[in-house]
Amino acid sequence: MERRKRIGILTSGGDCPGLNAVIRSVVKCASRREWDVYGIPYGTDGLIRVAQGLCSPEDLKLSDHGYDIPGLLHGLDVLQFLSGSILGSLSRGNPQDPHVQAEILAGYERLGLDALIVIGGDGSLEIICQLAEKGNWNVIGVPKTIDNDVPFTEQSVGYNTAVDTVTKMLYDLTFTAASHDRVMVVQVMGRDAGHLALNAGIAGGADVILIPELVPILNSMVVDQICQRLESLRHNRRKFALVVISEGVKNQDGEKEKYIGDRLAEQIHQRSRELCGVHDESACELTQVDTRSTVLGHIQRSGTPNAFDRLLGTAFGKKAIDLIAEETYNQLVVWRNGQVQACSLDDVMPIIRQCHQENRCPGPVQLDSCMVQVAESLGIYIGIDIANQNASSLPRSTAVPVVD
Numbered sequence: 373m374e375r376r377k378r379i380g381i382l383t384s385g386g387d388c389p390g391l392n393a394v395i396r397s398v399v400k401c402a403s404r405r406e407w408d409v410y411g412i413p414y415g416t417d418g419l420i421r422v423a424q425g426l427c428s429p430e431d432l433k434l435s436d437h438g439y440d441i442p443g444l445l446h447g448l449d450v451l452q453f454l455s456g457s458i459l460g461s462l463s464r465g466n467p468q469d470p471h472v473q474a475e476i477l478a479g480y481e482r483l484g485l486d487a488l489i490v491i492g493g494d495g496s497l498e499i500i501c502q503l504a505e506k507g508n509w510n511v512i513g514v515p516k517t518i519d520n521d522v523p524f525t526e527q528s529v530g531y532n533t534a535v536d537t538v539t540k541m542l543y544d545l546t547f548t549a550a551s552h553d554r555v556m557v558v559q560v561m562g563r564d565a566g567h568l569a570l571n572a573g574i575a576g577g578a579d580v581i582l583i584p585e586l587v588p589i590l591n592s593m594v595v596d597q598i599c600q601r602l603e604s605l606r607h608n609r610r611k612f613a614l615v616v617i618s619e620g621v622k623n624q625d626g627e628k629e630k631y632i633g634d635r636l637a638e639q640i641h642q643r644s645r646e647l648c649g650v651h652d653e654s655a656c657e658l659t660q661v662d663t664r665s666t667v668l669g670h671i672q673r674s675g676t677p678n679a680f681d682r683l684l685g686t687a688f689g690k691k692a693i694d695l696i697a698e699e700t701y702n703q704l705v706v707w708r709n710g711q712v713q714a715c716s717l718d719d720v721m722p723i724i725r726q727c728h729q730e731n732r733c734p735g736p737v738q739l740d741s742c743m744v745q746v747a748e749s750l751g752i753y754i755g756i757d758i759a760n761q762n763a764s765s766l767p768r769s770t771a772v773p774v775v776d
């Protein structure tokens with residue numbers, strides 16, 4: 373008879389669609405083995421609450437019996453449809469204070485856990501793995517982030533839904549752009565990674581997509597090339613345009629700017645006027661380029677998870693429980709070639725740590741990736757010649773050792 377295990381689960385870092393699908397899957401798979409699952413609130417802060425006696429292990433026990441919805445909907449299993457995290461999340465910095473760390477470790481001890489499932493991005497995994505080494509924890513990582521920049525996995529939970537969300541918003545913006553012959557500049561999340569901007573940009577019909585991997589800095593050459601592209605679009609009777617810019621693209625001083633999309637909209641407006649001034653203004657396609665900027669913001673992190681994120685989250689949860697059952701710990705579950713696999717955190721963490729030390733993104737868009745080539749082939753401006761000039765410094769793929 374298998375010993376009844378005690379599993380902890382927490383969500384850490386920015387929320388995204390699909391977190392609850394992972395939690396639901398873990399609880400369902402664990403209950404069938406008659407294990408207990410403890411849902412730790414607000415990431416590592418929840419362990420501090422346990423250590424301080426603010427909540428007891430019993431308070432945190434999760435059951436697979438669904439939720440109390442009144443009337444005939446009682447028993448409806450809604451968890452996988454809901455965005456956010458029923459456990460809450462935390463995106464505060466690394467707890468370096470030894471007292472804080474001691475409390476977190478004490479909370480884990482008090483729960484008497486056999487293993488901890490951490491649903492997090494690269495930053496959270498780094499924090500938890502550091503604590504795990506100190507506390508000798510058995511950790512299973514589940515990657516989640518709309519940025520899709522966790523290395524070794526093709527998709528993280530939440531990313532696919534975010535691509536859908538941004539794609540829909542680009543579609544919706546197209547009609548107002550077209551009605552006013554406007555250039556709509558749309559700022560998309562992604563921190564230092566351009567996956568979301570690139571993929572949603574292609575699916576949403578963008579004319580220009582700027583991502584930090586290809587166009588790290590918004591300099592005058594980039595703005596000139598965008599204006600040239602707008603000119604040729606107008607020449608071909610497309611009077612409006614959609615310009616997608618990832619928030620990771622830096623300004624001309626090499627600094628991140630909260631509203632980099634606003635700056636780009638202003639620069640396109642200004643530069644197009646200047647360029648017209650040096651031509652015969654009446655014949656210039658760039659007269660009266662009217663720009664508007666939209667920052668999509670946190671709406672990208674919300675919305676009901678799409679089918680893929682429900683499936684991915686559910687399959688990741690099941691895999692986490694399988695790994696715990698065979699006592700294969702210190703693993704990250706990953707999605708590769710249409711399958712869920714696992715790879716050792718000993719292989720993943722050195723890459724994440726090194727990237728963080730060097731201020732680099734651990735899972736960037738590769739210059740030779742399929743969608744970069746697709747965008748280029750469609751004639752979308754992505755700054756490929758600028759990227760090629762810097763090709764030697766661009767991200768290269770890493771070898772991926774997987775368990776199965």
Ligand code: F6P
Pocket residue numbers: 386463493517518519561562563619673
């Ligand atoms: O990492 C996910 C993400 O949504 C990024 O795309 C974005 O830069 C950041 O989190 C925003 O974080 P916050 O929750 O602190 O606003």
